[in-house]
Amino acid sequence: MRMRFVGRDEGLLNMSSKREKQIPHPAKCAGIRDDKSGNTGILRCWPAPASSELTGCRHSRVSGFALVVKFALAVALLGSASAARAQKLQMPPHEKVVLKNGLTVLLLEKHSVPMVSVAGIVKAGGLADPAGQEGLASTTAGLLRKGTKTRTAQQFAGDIDFIGGTFEADAGADYSSFAAEFLSKDTVKGLELVSDAVLHATFPQAEVDKLLAQSVDGVKAAKDSARDVIFEYYQGYLYNGKGYGRPTGGDENSLKKIQRDAIAKFYDTYYTPGNTILAVAGDFNSAEMKKKIEEVFGGWPAKVAPPVKEEATGPMKGKKLLLVNKADATQTYFVIGNVGVSATDPDRVAIEVVNTVFGSRFTSMLNEALRVESGLTYGATSFFSLQKEPGPFAMFSFTRNETTGKAIDLTLEVLKNLHMNGLTAEQLSSAKSYLKGQFPPMIETSGQLARLIVRYEFLGLDDNEVNQFERRIDGVTGEMAKQAIARHFPLENLTFVLVGKSSEIAPMAKKYTEKQDAKEISAPGFWTGAK
Amino acid sequence: MKIRWDKRVPLLVLAAAMVCVYMASAQEYPVATKTLKNGMKILVQTDHSIPNVALYTFYKVGSRNERPGTTGLSHFFEHMMFNGAKKYGPGELDKAMETNGGSNNAYTTRNVTVYQDWFPRTALELIFDIESDRIRDLSFDPKKIESERGVVASERRSSVDGQNEGVLDEQLWATAFIAHPYQWPVVGWMSDIEHWTIEDLKHHFEMGYSPSNATMVIAGDVTPEEVFALAEKYLEPIPAHAPPLPVTTTEPAQLGERRLVVHKPAELPLLMIAYHVPQTNNPDFYALNVLRSILFQGESSRMYQRLVDKDQIALDVESESDNAFDPTLLLILAQPKQGVDPQACEKAIYEEVERLQTAPVADRELEKAKNFRLAEFYRQVRTINGRANTLGTYEVFFGDYRKLFDAAKNYSGVTKEDVQRVAKQYFGANNRTVATLLPESGEKGKP
Numbered sequence: 001m002r003m004r005f006v007g008r009d010e011g012l013l014n015m016s017s018k019r020e021k022q023i024p025h026p027a028k029c030a031g032i033r034d035d036k037s038g039n040t041g042i043l044r045c046w047p048a049p050a051s052s053e054l055t056g057c058r059h060s061r062v063s064g065f066a067l068v069v070k071f072a073l074a075v076a077l078l079g080s081a082s083a084a085r086a087q088k089l090q091m092p093p094h095e096k097v098v099l100k101n102g103l104t105v106l107l108l109e110k111h112s113v114p115m116v117s118v119a120g121i122v123k124a125g126g127l128a129d130p131a132g133q134e135g136l137a138s139t140t141a142g143l144l145r146k147g148t149k150t151r152t153a154q155q156f157a158g159d160i161d162f163i164g165g166t167f168e169a170d171a172g173a174d175y176s177s178f179a180a181e182f183l184s185k186d187t188v189k190g191l192e193l194v195s196d197a198v199l200h201a202t203f204p205q206a207e208v209d210k211l212l213a214q215s216v217d218g219v220k221a222a223k224d225s226a227r228d229v230i231f232e233y234y235q236g237y238l239y240n241g242k243g244y245g246r247p248t249g250g251d252e253n254s255l256k257k258i259q260r261d262a263i264a265k266f267y268d269t270y271y272t273p274g275n276t277i278l279a280v281a282g283d284f285n286s287a288e289m290k291k292k293i294e295e296v297f298g299g300w301p302a303k304v305a306p307p308v309k310e311e312a313t314g315p316m317k318g319k320k321l322l323l324v325n326k327a328d329a330t331q332t333y334f335v336i337g338n339v340g341v342s343a344t345d346p347d348r349v350a351i352e353v354v355n356t357v358f359g360s361r362f363t364s365m366l367n368e369a370l371r372v373e374s375g376l377t378y379g380a381t382s383f384f385s386l387q388k389e390p391g392p393f394a395m396f397s398f399t400r401n402e403t404t405g406k407a408i409d410l411t412l413e414v415l416k417n418l419h420m421n422g423l424t425a426e427q428l429s430s431a432k433s434y435l436k437g438q439f440p441p442m443i444e445t446s447g448q449l450a451r452l453i454v455r456y457e458f459l460g461l462d463d464n465e466v467n468q469f470e471r472r473i474d475g476v477t478g479e480m481a482k483q484a485i486a487r488h489f490p491l492e493n494l495t496f497v498l499v500g501k502s503s504e505i506a507p508m509a510k511k512y513t514e515k516q517d518a519k520e521i522s523a524p525g526f527w528t529g530a531k
Numbered sequence: 532m533k534i535r536w537d538k539r540v541p542l543l544v545l546a547a548a549m550v551c552v553y554m555a556s557a558q559e560y561p562v563a564t565k566t567l568k569n570g571m572k573i574l575v576q577t578d579h580s581i582p583n584v585a586l587y588t589f590y591k592v593g594s595r596n597e598r599p600g601t602t603g604l605s606h607f608f609e610h611m612m613f614n615g616a617k618k619y620g621p622g623e624l625d626k627a628m629e630t631n632g633g634s635n636n637a638y639t640t641r642n643v644t645v646y647q648d649w650f651p652r653t654a655l656e657l658i659f660d661i662e663s664d665r666i667r668d669l670s671f672d673p674k675k676i677e678s679e680r681g682v683v684a685s686e687r688r689s690s691v692d693g694q695n696e697g698v699l700d701e702q703l704w705a706t707a708f709i710a711h712p713y714q715w716p717v718v719g720w721m722s723d724i725e726h727w728t729i730e731d732l733k734h735h736f737e738m739g740y741s742p743s744n745a746t747m748v749i750a751g752d753v754t755p756e757e758v759f760a761l762a763e764k765y766l767e768p769i770p771a772h773a774p775p776l777p778v779t780t781t782e783p784a785q786l787g788e789r790r791l792v793v794h795k796p797a798e799l800p801l802l803m804i805a806y807h808v809p810q811t812n813n814p815d816f817y818a819l820n821v822l823r824s825i826l827f828q829g830e831s832s833r834m835y836q837r838l839v840d841k842d843q844i845a846l847d848v849e850s851e852s853d854n855a856f857d858p859t860l861l862l863i864l865a866q867p868k869q870g871v872d873p874q875a876c877e878k879a880i881y882e883e884v885e886r887l888q889t890a891p892v893a894d895r896e897l898e899k900a901k902n903f904r905l906a907e908f909y910r911q912v913r914t915i916n917g918r919a920n921t922l923g924t925y926e927v928f929f930g931d932y933r934k935l936f937d938a939a940k941n942y943s944g945v946t947k948e949d950v951q952r953v954a955k956q957y958f959g960a961n962n963r964t965v966a967t968l969l970p971e972s973g974e975k976g977k978p
Contacts, residue, residue, distance in 0.1 A: 089582070112580060113913040115906075154836065161829035162899045164906030183906055210843060217846050217868045220798040224695050328796040330692045331685065362634070363625045372622060375681025378689055398689060430630040437632015437651040440581035444914050522798065 089440070091466040094453055095286055101302040102274030105293055106453050108281040110446045114184045116282035118194055119450035121458045122176040123277075124270035126248030128308040133258050135250020137171035139211060140266045144169045144178065144197040146207035151196060153207055160193050167193060173244050174310070174388045175458060176270070181447060184283040188292065195296040198276075201267060208260045216255050223521050226326055226333040226499040227398065232526040234335040234497040237322045237517070238392055241529025243313055252524035273297070275305035279454035282446035312389045315339045319494050319513040325502035326521045332404040332500030333396075336411060338490040340393030343386035343459050349472045350484040351384060356431040358382055358418055358489070359395060369414045370397050376407045384488075388459065393488065401501055405508040408496075419491055423481045432473050439469065560912065562922065562932060563755035567762060569771040570743025574932060575758045576750040576918050584751035585919040586648040586658060589927045592739030593642040594719075595712045595857065596775045601731050603719015606639040607683055608735045612646065613637075614675045617668035621675050624661055631657055641713050642856050643927060644739070649916065652752040656761060663765035666745075669736055671729050680724065687718045695801050696864065699793055699968045706791050707805045707860055707964040711782040743771040748923040748932075751915040782807070782858060789964040797970035799846075802873040804880060805860040805964045808852065808957050811928040817941045818949040819861065819957070823850050824900035825892055825950065826883065827863075831899070833883050834863075842879055844871045854928045860964075861957070873967045887954040891947040904942045 094108035129136040145160075145167055146153040160167050165182035178198060182190035222228040232247055239245025247254070278297070280289060315338045341348060359366040359382025370380035376399045385391035395415070399407040423431075443449055443466065456465060496512055498505065499521065510516065519527070563575045593605050613635070615621035628635055633650030648658050691697040701716045708714035718724075747766075749758050785807055809815055826834050827850045838845040846866040853859060865876045911921045912935075926932040934941075 113909045115909055115913070154831065154840065157830035157835075158899075161831040162895065162902060164899075164902035164904075183909065210840070213843070213868070214839075214846055217799065220869060221846060221866060224798050225693055227689070227693065331688045361629055363622070363629050368622075371682055373678065375678030376685070378682055378686040399685060400688060430626075433632045434629045434634075437583075437654070438634055438649070440583045440651075441585075441649065441914065441916065444581055 089470075091443070091453075091463040092449065094281075094449075096457075097290060099273065099294065099298055101298065101300050102272070103297055103300065104277045104457065105290070105297075106277070106279040106450075106457060107286045107289055108279070108446070108449050108453060109284060109286055110281055110449060111283045112446075114283045115446060116182055116184050116187055116190060116280065116284055117445070117447040117450040118178075118180040118190075119279045119281075119447070119454045120178045120194075120198065121277045121454050122178075122271055123275045123458065124266075124305070124308045125171040125175045126173040126246060127243065127310055128266070128270065129246065129248075129254075130262070132254060133250075133262060134246045134248070134254040135215065136258055136262055136266055137176050138249050139208075139215065139255070139258055140203075140263050141169035141171045141176045141178065142211050142215075143203050143207060143263065144201045146211065147202045147204040148196045148200040149202055150200065153204075156193070156197065159189070163189055165190055165193070167197060169197070171248055172387075173246075173248050177454075179447070179451070187284060187289075191292055191296050195300075198271065199297070199300050201271075203260055203263050203267070205260055208263060212255050212258060215250060216252055219250070219252050219255070226324075226329060226521075229521070229526070230324075230333045230335055230396075230497060230499045231394070233322060233324055233499065233519075234337075234394060234495070235392060236527030236529070237320070237497055238316065238337070238339065238495045239313060239529075241527055243311060244387065244389070244391060245527070245529065247526055251526055251528075254525075270305050270308075272303040272305045273300045274302060277454050277457045279450040279457070281450035281453070310389050312342070313339055314390070315490060315493055316495060317493050318515070319492075319496070320515040320517070321496040321498070321509060321513040322517045322519065322527065323502055323506060323509055324497070324499040324519050324521050326499055327501060327503075329401070329499070329501045331398050331400045332407075332498055332505055333398040334404070334408060334411075334496065334498045334500075335394045335396050336408070336494055336496050337382075337392055337394040338493055338495060339390050340384040341386070341488060342388060342390050344388075344461065345386075345390075347480075347484050347488060348386065350476045350480040351488050352435065353428065353431045353473065353476045354418075354423065354481050354484045354489070355382060355384060356434055357423055357427045358414075361431075361434060365414050365418065366395065366397070366411065369410050370399070370407055374406075374410065376403050376410070380407075380411065393490070401504045404498070404500065404505045405511075408512065415489065415491060418485055418489060422485060423478065425478065428476070428478060428481060432476070435473055436470055560918065560936075563759075564932075565755075565759050565762070567742065567767045569767060569769055570741070571762075571766055572746045572926070573759065573762050574746070574748045574922055574926060575753065575755040576748070576915075576922060577752075577754060578750060578915055578918070579752050581915070582652050582752050583915065584648075584650055584652055584655060584658075584749060584753055585914075585916040586650075586662075587748045587919045587923045588646040588662065589746045589748070589923045590644045590646075590739055591642070591744050591856075591927060592644055592735075592775055593640050594715060594717045595641050595778050596739060597712060597715070597719075599715070600723060601719075601727060602715040602723045603683070603717070604723075604727055604731055604735050605644055605739070606717055606719065607679070607724070607727055608732055608739075609637050609639045609644050609646075610679050610683060611671065611676070611732060612665055612669065614679060615670050615672055616665040617670060618664040619661055620670075621672055624665065627657060627661065628654070633658065639717055640853060641717055641859075642854065645920075645923070647916075647920075655753060655757070659761040659765040662747075663769065666740060666742065666766070667769045669740075671732055673729060676727075676729060676732070680727070683718070684721065684724055687721060687724060690718065691716070695795070695797055695968055696803070698795065699801055699803050699966050700862075702791055702793055703803050703805055703862070703964060703966040704860065706789050706966070707785070707807070708782055711780050711857060712778060713782070713855075713857065713859065737772070738775050741772045741774055742766060742769050744774045746923055746926050748919045748926070750919040750922070778857060785962050785964075787961050791964070791966050793966070793968045794971050795968065797968060799869055800867050800871075800873045800970055801968040802865040802867060802876050803966040804863040804865075804877070805966075806863075806957050806962050807858060808861045809858050810856055811854045811859075812930065815953050815956075817938075818945050818953045819852070820904065821897070821900045821942060821945045822887065822950050822953055823852070823861070824903045825896050826850065826887070828900070828903050833886070834880065837883055838865065838876060838879050842875075844868060844875050844879065848876070848880070854924060856928070873969075877965065884954065884958045888951065888958065890951075892950055894947075897945070897947060897950070901942050901945075905939055908939060 097105045125137045145156045163186040167180040169178035180194045236245045366380040370377045377397045380397035382395040384393050565573045597604050631654040633654045635648045637646045705714050834848045838848045848865040850863050852861040867873050867876050911917045922932045925935040
């Protein structure tokens with residue numbers, strides 16, 4: 001939603017808006033303007049432009065689903081074309097250093113513009129929130145810049161703004177993250193600000209109260225837009241309020257239960273050097289940067305953080321449907337899917353190839369059927385949210401109230417066709433070209449690279465994700481695609497979530513599942529699985 | 532082949548003028564330009580760092596060139612530009628592009644329609660073939676028109692009906708402008724969406740899509756020589772015709788505050804305030820942007836500090852202003868917190884505006900605003916996509932892409948007096964339109 005959050009995608013991990021993080025790009029492209037680019041626009045929209053800094057679906061605060069998908073496929077080839085530039089495209093060289101206090105530091109030099117990007121991961125996110133206090137990790141991250149031992153929130157804002165820099169922090173389910181960006185001439189100041197927030201946050205009571213009150217209202221404001229919240233409901237309902245089904249940004253109930261003490265304790269427990277990975281990429285000399293980092297982060301006392309317990313959830317059995325009533329809706333938003341795969345699943349490359357054909361690009365089977373052929377919607381898509389443990393797989397679209405049943409039927413039919421017909425040799429080859437051709441702009445900037453290497457480090461992946469990407473994509477055979485379809489594109493066991501005008505769509509929704517649940521959008525929370 | 536090389540502009544030298552000591556890794560963004568015989572202008576910015584290309588085509592036609600009854604036509608036409616021409620029939624454009632590793636998008640504004648292609652360099656000639664096909668021989672399949680009508684209606688439901696700020700924004704422009712075509716929404720009124728005809732589309736193509744009305748910008752792993760050769764082969768033979776008629780309507784000066792209220796089911800209220808400001812190429816562009824930085828950019832900005840941090844009456848407050856050929860609006864958007872009367876936000880906003888009008892800004896605030904703009908410049912030019920878009924935007928709205936490289940200098944020239952002057956000149960009560968969305972609960976609309 002353009003109004004509430006002015007942050008740019010660039011330089012952010014999965015932040016920008018807490019409430020927006022679950023939105024895949026297609027929905028977000030509709031008629032959105034971006035102050036940064038000076039474009040007002042109604043967008044034809046589809047695949048979020050590979051490097052969407054300025055235009056296109058720039059509103060796609062990619063994160064949540066879309067972001068992780070991008071990361072996971074991330075692959076690539078840097079370098080250049082033309083005969084003389086025929087060298088293999090590679091992840092730019094980068095260095096890993098572990099400081100004495102246990103902090104892992106990744107350094108990647110990139111001198112194309114005089115800027116420095118920082119991306120950090122603290123290995124505890126929403127999954128570490130105590131039950132009933134969902135949003136604790138996210139609130140803790142949000143407060144890092146809201147008061148330190150030497151700066152008030154206002155002073156911190158003044159200092160980072162003065163150098164034209166950015167600092168943002170938030171939490172996803174797996175981890176908390178922070179990101180900063182500044183001109184390289186301001187490196188000393190920029191690093192000092194990052195370390196001040198991460199090492200010396202003090203959580204003043206007044207700031208805690210302020211942020212929590214804002215977050216509660218933020219949830220309410222998000223509920224004014226179905227597409228801003230449908231994935232909160234979907235994740236909650238799919239995982240029945242457990243694990244990835246808990247809202248990492250919190251809800252109207254859980255946020256009210258968060259106390260300053262719990263925040264301070266979360267910070268004290270998990271924000272330790274050994275539990276943190278810090279990536280710095282951009283216009284600097286690595287040897288000098290190492291020294292500077294040692295200066296500002298070396299004094300962070302070593303301390304052991306307990307690991308966060310994560311439990312893998314397999315696909316859900318059976319069918320169920322949640323209808324969220326939004327009484328003024330003129331169109332229904334719907335998501336259908338099941339639990340998918342993790343970011344390290346051995347089938348991830350084959351899945352990506354299949355999903356390119358099935359639902360991720362403009363000419364995908366879903367978009368062809370629901371948009372191009374029938375005009376039912378502005379967009380239909382499918383995606384896998386690739387996280388540490390199996391995240392959701394989702395098919396998503398929206399259509400006017402009267403055509404809701406038709407659009408859902410068509411979605412299920414396209415899914416059935418995928419199983420019946422598989423991929424043609426032509427589709428397979430086209431998807432491979434598409435993925436390879438669209439990749440390089442995903443690792444074009446220092447901000448993108450910093451976020452990529454820090455995430456690989458967290459997931460235990462290596463540069464082969466990039467260096468071997470083309471080879472891995474090319475290696476996906478028809479048989480592998482067939483197996484990926486059978487294993488990972490569920491046909492029978494499906495969870496449905498619809499957000500729309502119940503009085504018009506409830507009768508139609510009855511035919512899909514025996515188990516049905518209902519909720520008012522204005523009722524507090526998303527889906528906690530309490531029942 | 533003649534290639535006109537523009538003077539290479541060392542960006543950092545200009546930037547240095549602004550921040551005094553900054554002379555790090557100086558870099559240049561050389562741009563080669565060529566104007567084809569049919570009047571189409573081509574800009575090429577070579578960058579071999581990734582084997583990819585961003586290609587933007589700007590047409591100077593947007594909803595300002597429309598008429599009542601066919602509002603939204605520019606945007607609908609933009610959709611139809613993907614739905615089939617002579618060589619690449621319906622669906623074939625997207626298929627050919629994606630099969631060759633490319634993707635595309637487009638956007639329409641009140642002023643321009645912009646087409647975007649992102650592709651590996653190996654697809655360069657294919658893209659020229661596709662672009663020339665649809666500029667020369669677009670076809671209109673009645674069946675496609677009907678299905679695309681449904682797509683656009685869905686887009687409107689999603690971006691206007693489904694978003695409170697979409698509803699309010701539309702009402703605001705319709706109230707702030709009484710004469711000029713900026714008054715209608717880019718996506719068009721629903722009743723117009725339902726009634727466009729094939730003749731309307733054909734007329735729009737005739738009117739807006741002469742090659743002489745287009746600027747193409749290519750950034751990435753290409754050379755000017757190869758691009759210009761392809762442009763000569765594929766684009767130059769397309770004949771020019773008359774450009775759109777000038778938009779002659781001038782919005783009369785606003786003589787007093789205008790107010791409007793939208794009642795709809797919502798969790799939270801919403802507030803938008805609009806002031807009439809000059810078109811993009813007006814010299815006050817820079818002072819107004821500095822003013823916006825001081826008021827709205829970052830959490831240390833005056834409005835954030837006042838409304839979000841100190842008074843705690845808003846979740847967010849920000850401003851927007853679009854590039855425009857004609858005098859346009861500067862919008863202020865505030866999301867009041869629950870239980871807060873939007874008028875409390877309004878009052879705080881006016882007090883901050885007044886403070887800017889009555890006392891000069893601090894030196895540090897002015898410098899901060901300029902630093903913001905410098906960092907923004909680098910964020911814009913650090914990708915081939917950003918460079919293609921930004922160069923094209925400056926070329927189209929300022930009449931010269933080199934103005935991009937003058938931006939730092941122009942911002943550094945803004946004084947405290949300039950900021951105070953534009954605050955007084957444009958932010959008067961008579962010049963504003965105030966739109967408020969008040970929540971109703973449930974279908975019956977009970978407050």
